[in-house]
Amino acid sequence: MAESSVGAPLWRDRQFVLLFCARVISVLGNGFARVALAFAVLALPGTGVGGRLSLVLACQAVPQLVFILAGGVIADRVSRSRLMALADGLGACAYTGLAAMVLTRHAPLPAMCLLAALAGTATALFSPAMDGLVPLVVPTHRLQQANGLLRMGTNSSLLLGLALSGVTVAVVGAGWALALNAASFVVSAMLTGRLRITARPRRSTSGWTDLREGWHEFASRQWLWAVVAQYTVVVAALNANVGVLGPLAAEQHMGGARAWSVIVTAQALGTIVGAGVAARVRVDRPVLVAVLCTFPAAVPIALLSAEAPVWLVAVAMFCAGITGDVFGVLWATTIQREVPERALSRVSSYDWFGSLALAPLGLLIAGPIAAAVGTSHALAGCAALVVLATTAALLAPQVRSLGAEAGVSSEAAPPCRRL
Incomplete structure (x- = not known):
């Protein structure tokens, strides 16, 4: 494993190991849940299961967006580690309830929607706290390495969870997979x-004052809001591709689900490699490099539009997975270094909110647009949106010029603190 250039390896730091193990185990379970929840709903008796699944998933997604700003305010007011533990507890309650309803085959739709919303709320509380916790666990000079190792571990864990989930659902059933x-x-x-x-x-x-203060910290940094605005568009386009248009293209031109499985697996493998690369790479202008790493995301979408062979799209998705995680690590590290620790979770919540703002819309309109203009043209439009949004972000002077150590201060990145 990678070691820091200064001091002992992070694996000898008890605090980091605890955080790493917690994230890997939680994400492994989430890999099971992504498949298990869908098949659990589809297996329930009655008609209209497709609409029921859409409603349950929407009830899980909407609170993540609605409550993410409140999650940032709370995380900057209380112990972030305790808030994360509380959020994990809420998630455990939600999935225990869902598992019980599926196993007993007594699953009223309102109850499932309520528990799905509870799970989404837990995510909204957890994510800003997690982003703000890393600088409290590792020292400043190890932030990039720590973020890279965390992403490498969680990406590997998610891939394993997704790979095992289908087998688990088939062998023991969706209810027990949700219980796991x-x-x-x-x-x-x-x-x-x-x-x-x-x-x-x-x-x-x-709380309102804290929210306004967080907005000031966010809006006063051009590089920050410019890239979040970029990713408002990019995430919507990528969601449309992965959620709707890509599977449609695979069904129409590539032979169906098996081809699409190869493509998304290649991307997942790329994210693992990318996180490992990002843990070691050193760049002078991290935001510029991070934004440039977004351009490759448009390539597999364009290849799908051009009806390229599966292997070529898979290679492009693998490369996009690498550059996507290089972006993620450089971006998280820069925020943790540049933003004062006291406001870090609130700024992170604005980042999450902006990046996810149009994601549901991307999923909602992708199908109708594909039906109106054709899947290939819709994919070409998504690729163009990624390129245009990324090019626009490069027009911001701070995106091009911000240095790796420009804003590091004792407040922005405090040393590891113990009780």
Whole structure:
């Protein structure tokens, strides 16, 4: 494994190992849940299962967007590790309830939607806290390595979870697969709860004041809002491709699900390699390099539009997976270095909110657009959106010029702190 250029390996740091194990186990369970929840809903008796599945998934996705800003405010006011443990507990309750309903085959739609919304709310609380916790666990000079190792571990874990989920659902059923995900949340909460992070000082300001302060920290950095605006478009285009248009193209021109499985697996393998590369690479202008790493995401979409062979699209997706995770690690590390620690989770929540703002719309309109103009033309439009949005981000001077150490301060990246 990679070692820091200064000091002992991160694997000897108990705090980092606890955080790493918690994330890997939780994401492994989420890999099971992605497949198990869909097949659990589809297996329930009654008609209209397709619409029922869409409703349940929407109830899970919407709270992630609606409550993400509140999650950032809370994470900057309380202990981030304890908030993450609480969020894991909520996730465990949600998936335990879903598993029980599936196993007993008594699953009223309102109850499933309520539990799915609880799971989405848990994610909204967890994500900003996680982004703000890493600088409290590792010192500044190891942030990039830590982010790379965390992403490499979680990407590998998600790939394993997705690979095993189909077998698990087939052998023991979707209900028990959901129960395994609930158990993974419990283990993650126990590990996260053992982190020793200094308690945050009480804030006398209101939540609205904290939210406005977070917006000021976000909006005052051109490089930050420019890239988030870029990814508002990019994520919508990528969601449309992976969720709707890509499978349609595979069905129409490549032989169906097996071809699409090869393509998405290649991308997943690329993300693992990319995280490993990003843990080691050193660049002078990380935001510029991160934005440039977005361009390859348009290549496999364009190849799908051109009805290229499966192997060529898979190679392009593998490369896009590599560059996508290089972006992710450089981006997370830059935010953690440049943004004051006291506001880090709020800024992260604005990042999440902006990046995901149009993601549901991308999924919603992809099908009708493909039906109106054809799948190939719709894919070409998605590829063009990725290129245009990325080119526009490069017009921002701070995106091109921000240096790796430009804004590092003791406040932005404090040393590891213990109780």
